[in-house]
Amino acid sequence: MAVIAELSGIGLAFGRGAERTQILEGLDLSLDSGGFVAIVGPSGAGKSTLLRVLMHLVAPSAGKVCVEIPHERGRRSMALVFQDAKLLPWRRVAGNVAFGLEGLGLSHAEIDARVKAALDLVDLSARSARWPHQLSGGQRQRVGLARALAVEPHLLLMDEPFGALDAITRATLQDELLSLWRRTGKTILFVTHDIDEAIYLADRIIVIAGSPARAQGAFATPERPHLRSDPRTWRLAAEIRAKLEENGELIDFEI
The missing domain is CATH 1.10.8 (Helicase, Ruva Protein; domain 3)
Structure with missing residues (x-):
């Protein structure tokens, strides 16, 4: 599949001198046309900021943003x-x-x-x-x-869209989103702090954590359909949680 968006070596810092704060550092990300990628990380790790960098709403301090999407009327x-x-x-x-x-x-x-x-x-x-x-x-x-x-849009960015909903409504909307993705063929980049949600929805999961935030690992999910009761889902969730704990981060999740 063709790569439609790519971030290379992205760094982002705010302020100057002693007040300078590094938010993101050395982040790489590529998105294939029609793919479903989730970004997982703790609150405050810069996940939402990364989306804004991709949309050219925030200029990175370092690195390159390349979006290969044609402009159409x-x-x-x-x-x-x-x-x-x-x-x-x-x-x-x-x-x-x-x-x-x-x-x-x-x-x-x-x-x-x-x-x-x-x-x-x-x-x-x-x-x-x-x-x-x-x-x-x-x-x-x-x-x-x-x-x-x-x-x-060619690329649909979703910033924790179900995070404020109750569990039953969230599960329903997750299923509806998957159905919509299959029907439309949109490329989706989905940000969440819910490991279970990321595994259920995405084909590929990028874990970011740390201060400044860096990519800590990339994980491929099992072949679809993703079943919540699949032991492979539990093992993958444990791997992702262990990766976050290596960086001193803990995220609550449910299986």
Whole structure:
């Protein structure tokens, strides 16, 4: 598969002199078209910052960012889904999904069609006229995902999107995300501190930890489907946890 994005030797520091703080150091990452990669690490390890570097929202202090995604009319090369759906309370569901399409030079008819298609993908068409406060937490996250899908990104970045949800809703959305990934063929980079979630969703897991944060290891998950009851899942979770403990990091996870 073709590599569509690559980070080489990424370092990031804030401040100057004695106040300078190194956040990331020597990080390498490559993303293949259509792949599903998870980044696992403790809170504060720079996982979210790495996504912002990839999106060119934060300039690295060292290293190179190379994104091989063509610019196409009416599309964005990348879209980011947050832990908090960050919906606009004064817009209905359809209006929130349409927000990311504004400024892309699309006609009203094209925007309406994109919004409908995205809401169909996340099974929220029947709630298109509702206000954000009328939705459950899981439904709000679906709207946030639909907003990202509507811009038809080649690369979908997800920053702990299910972290604030209850266990049952989180498991449901994990299954829905996998189904959507299979149907759309999107390249997904998924950030989480949940080892179990990373193993269940991804084909490849990158562990980052330390201060400054560095890549501590890369792990391939078993062939799909990934079953939570598979002993290989338990062994892989134990390997990842051991790698984090080598660096003095502990992450709670459930199997």
